[in-house]
Amino acid sequence: MSSSTPLLAVDELSVVFDGHGSDEVRAVDGVSFTLEEGRVTGLVGESGCGKSVTSLALMGLLPDRGVRVGGSAVMRLPEDRVDLLTLPQRRMRDLRGSQLAMIFQDPLSSLNPVVPIGRQVTEILRRHRGLRGSVADREAADLLDRVGIPDPKRRLREYPHQLSGGMRQRALIAMAVACRPRVMIADEPTTALDVTIQAQILELLRDLVTEEGTALLMITHDLGVVAGLCDDINVLYAGRAVETAPRTPLFSDPTHPYTVGLLSSIPRLDAPRGEPLTPIRGSVNDNIAWSQGCAFAPRCDHYTMECLQGPPELVAVGTAAGVEGGGSGGASAGASGAGAEHVHRCVNPVRHADVADQPVTESPAVAGGDEEEAQG
Amino acid sequence: MPTTPSSQNRSEPPKAPETADTADGRAPLLGRKAARVDRLAELMGGREEGGHGAGVWRTALDRMRRSPMAITGAVIVAVFIVVALFAPLIAPYDPVAQTWGAEVFPNRSVFVGPRAENWLGLDNLGRDQFSRMVIGARQTLLVGVVATLVGFGVGALLGGAAGASAVLGGRWGLRVDNAVMRVIDMMLALPTLLLAVTVAALVGPSLTTVMIAVGVAQVPIFARLLRGAMLSQGSRDYVLAARALGVRKRKIALVHILPNSLGPVIVQSTLTLATAIIDAAALSYLGLGNPDPAFPEWGTMLADAQRFLSSAPQFAVYPALAIIVTALGFTLLGEAMREALDPKLRK
C-alpha cells in the first residue's frame, strides 16, 4: 500500500432516512473504509445491513429529500481532493462515469430498454470522453470485446432484451469501464446470474482490477464471492461494520460472533458432507439500537451484560475492548488503518480455542435453535 | 428445537435460557444470565406491536386515514351523499314551483341573484335555484350509482368468467376467454358517448336511458380490468400452492383469485362514479336525459343555462361547479384507495 492518502477514504459515513410519521431509520451508522488502486474492498452483509445504501450514498444517488447523509468520503483526484458527499450535483454528474462507476444487480432494469446497447455505450463515450462518430463506434466495439461479448459489432445494434443475462451484465460493465473510472462500485453484480455465468463475470472484474488498477468496492451477501475476489473485507450488521480484516485472517480467524455465525451457517462444497449447519438465531429484525448496546446481541450466543451497556467500539483484535465511554481500547483503530488491520466491534469476541465448546454452555438456545426463540 | 412452542413476531423477549441452565446447577452463572436476559428483554421491549393480525383492507384503511387526499375526497363524497339522500328535507322550497315567477324576466335580462330567502338566487322561471341544486344531487347520485352498478355488474361477470376460465380452464378455458374478450374489444372500440347516444336513440330519452347508456359504456373497462387482475393473480405462487394442495378450481377462483383481484376494480368503480356523473351530465346536456322538468338534474340544468350564458352565467356556474367538485371527490377517494391498496405506490 502506498504511504500517501488512499484513493477514496470513507470516514464515519451515516445515512438516516426520515420516517414518515414514525421513527427515523439509521440505514448506515458510521461506516469507515478505504479504497486503493488495484485492490478490491468488500462490503458483506445480509439484507438491511446498509451495504447498498452505502454505495448509493457514495455515488450521490440517494434522493434529496427525507435523507440525511453524514461523515465524509474524500476522493483523491489528479488535481485535488474532493468530498463526494458534499459535492454539488453538477460536479458529481461529471465525476460519475468518468471517475466513479457503478454496476447494479439487475442488468435489465439498469439498461434503457428502447435504446440499442451501442448507443448507450457511445453516449457515455461522447459525454465523458468527447468521442464522436465512427471513433466512438470503434471504441464501443472494443469495449464490448474487452468484456468478452462475442461479435461486438453486431451486438452494438441490439437491444438489451435481445441479450442474455450474462451478456447484459457484461454490457453494463463495458459501460462502467468506458471511461476508465478509478473507482468502481459493484452492488451484487452476480446475484441474478447462474453460477457458470457468475464465474465469468467475477473473472472479468478481477482482470479489470489487476490490469487497469481500478479500485473496486464489491458489495455482496455471498461469502464465497468475497473469498475469491476481495482483498479487504468489511462485515456489516445493522448499519455498522462489525468486523474488518484482510481476507485471509477474516476467513481463518473470524472473531465477531456474527462473522463466525455466517461462516458456519452456509453449506460448503469443500467440507465433508453431513456436517451440521449452525444457523444464527432469529432474523435481522431482532436487534437493539446501537446506542444501547450491540445490535447483534439478541441473536448472539456470546453476549454478556457488557454487550448491553452501550455501543461497542471498533478495536483491534487482541486488545481488550470496551463499550464507548467505558474507557478501554483504541477508538481510532477503525477510522485510519482499516486497510490492513483486523478490527472488530465486539466486547466478547470468539476465541478460537473455545469455539468448539463455548456455544453449548453459553447459548440461550441450543445450537440448532431457530428464529423464533430469539424473539420470544 | 423446532418443536419448542414459542411465540413469534418479536412480541416478547427471549425466555429460553432458564431450562437450559437449571440442569447445569451453577447458581452464580444463573444469576448473571438472568440479569443479562432481563436487560436484553428491556432493550428489545418497547417495540411491541398490535396483538391481532390485520388484513390487507384494514391496513389500507389505516393508511388512508393518514392521507389528506383520501380525507378530502371522503368529505366531499360524504357531503354529496348526505345531500342527495336527504334532499327533500334540506331543500327549503319546492324545486318545481315557480313561486317567484313574477320577479324574473328573462326577455329583459332581469334575474334575481343570491338573497336571504333564495341562497343561490332564482332561475329563469323564478324557481329557487338552491332547492333545484339539492334535488338535482339526488338525480345525479342515482345516475352515477346505477350506471356504475350496471358497468360493474356486467363487466365483472364477463371479465371474471373470462379470467377464471383463462387461468384455470385449460385449453377450452383459453377459447372461452378469447371469445369473450373479442366481444369486449369490439365494445371498447366504440367511443363511450357514441355508444350512449346509440342506446339513447334506441330507447328514447329518459333517465333510464342515461343510466343504461353510461353503464354499458363502462362494461368493457370493468371486464378488462378484472380479467387482467385475475390473470396476474392467477400466475402468482399462492394460486399454484392452492392447486398443489388439491383445492377445487371453482374454490380457487372464488376464494383466492377473485378477492385478490377486486382491489383495482373497486378503485375503478369510484373513479367510474366520477366519469358516470360527467357522462350523465353530458348526455342530459345533449338532450338525451330526463325531459321531465319536475326532476331537475345538473346536466339538464347546465344545458338549460346556455340560453342565458351571456346574461346570467351563474346558471351554468352552479351545476358545473357541483359536477366538477363531486367528480373530483370521487376521483380523489379512488386514487387514495388505489395508493393505499397498491404496495408499490406506498411511500
Place this chain on the structure above:
Amino acid sequence: MSLLRINDLKVHFPIRRGVLFDRTVGHVRAVDGVSLEIRQGQTYGLVGESGCGKTTLGRAILRLVDVTEGEVLFDDRNLAGLDGESMRRERRNLQMVFQDPLGSLNPRQNIGSILMEGLQTHGIGGPAKGEGPTEGKERRALVLEDQRRRVVDALERVGLSAKALTRYPHEFSGGQRQRIGIARALVLEPDLIICDEPVSALDVSIQAQVLNLLESLQQELGLTYLVIAHDLAVVRHVSDVVGVMYLGALVEEAPSDDLYGTPMHPYTRSLMSAVPVPDPQVEDERERILLAGDLPSPANPPKGCRFHTRCPWRQEERCDTERPEMRPVRGADGSGTHRVACHYAEQILSGEIHPREEMAERIVHGAG
C-alpha cells in the same frame, strides 16, 4: 423401495402465434426425456441453472403443468394418467414448498385459514368412520377441533406457536413465512414433499435454519424430499442422491458423495468448479473451468449432445450427432449407481481426452 419413479417424462410447451386462430409454431422443450427414481425416506436433489427445466419437472410431477409424454409412478400409480379429480385427491400425498415465501401465501388469508384449507379440501380430521357422532353439528365441531389440533401441531413442528393463527403473512419475516409454507405442506401428512428452491429467497443466516428444519422433519416423520435448487452446496448438504439437469434432461446422477467426489459429466465438472468457496486459500488454488457462451434456447436445442456447443471436451462427429443416453458407469465405489449422459465420460475422467483451450479458460490462481 422406490416411492416415485419417473419414466421418460416430457413437458413441451407449445409456442402459439396468430390473431384469431392460434397456430402452434413450435415447442419449448422444458423437460425432454427425464427418468429418475426417488426412494422412500430419501432426499433427491435436482440441480441445474435457470432454464434447465428443473422447476417444470417438479411441477409436472404434481401435474401443475400438463405432461406431454411419459410416466410418473407414485406408489405404482401413474399420476400422469389420472383424470383431474383423482389427481386432485392424490395431491394430499404429494406436497410442495415454494421459493418465494411471501408470494406463495395468499395475502388475504390468515395463517389459520391457510393451514386449514388443505384439511378441509381433503376432508381430513375428526373421529374415524363409525366412531362418535356421524353427522350434524356435533360431528362438525369434533372435526373442526381435530383440524385445529393438527394445524397447531404442524405449526409447532416448524417452530411457530398457535399465536400465529390469527395473523397475516405480511406480518412475518422471510424465514417465518417459509416455515408457514412448510407447515402447510406438513399438515396433510404427505409422503413426498417437493421443495422448489426452498431457501434461495432467504438471507444467508436464515437458510441454515430452514435447511436444518427440513432435515429434522425428515428424521421425525420419515418424509421423502425432492429438493430442486440452483445452489450446489445446498443440494449437496441435504441430498442423498443428486441429479444434474441441463437443457431439459438429466446429464448426471449419483449418490451425493460420489457425484461431488468424482463428477464425470463435463457440465457437472464446470458447474462445480464455478461455485465459489468461502475460503481464500481454496479460492486461490482452485482450478476453474470457465464455460464459454450461454445456455442454448430450449425451443431449439442443439442436435446430438445438448452440451456440445459449450463443452470443452467435445469430440468430432459423435458429440454433434448422437444424443448420449444416461448410462451407468463404474463410480468411485464401483456400485454402478453413478449414471452419466456422456459418450466419453471414462476417457475424460482418466485424462485420455484433454479439454480444448479455445473452448474454455482454465484458470489457476497462484500466489501472485
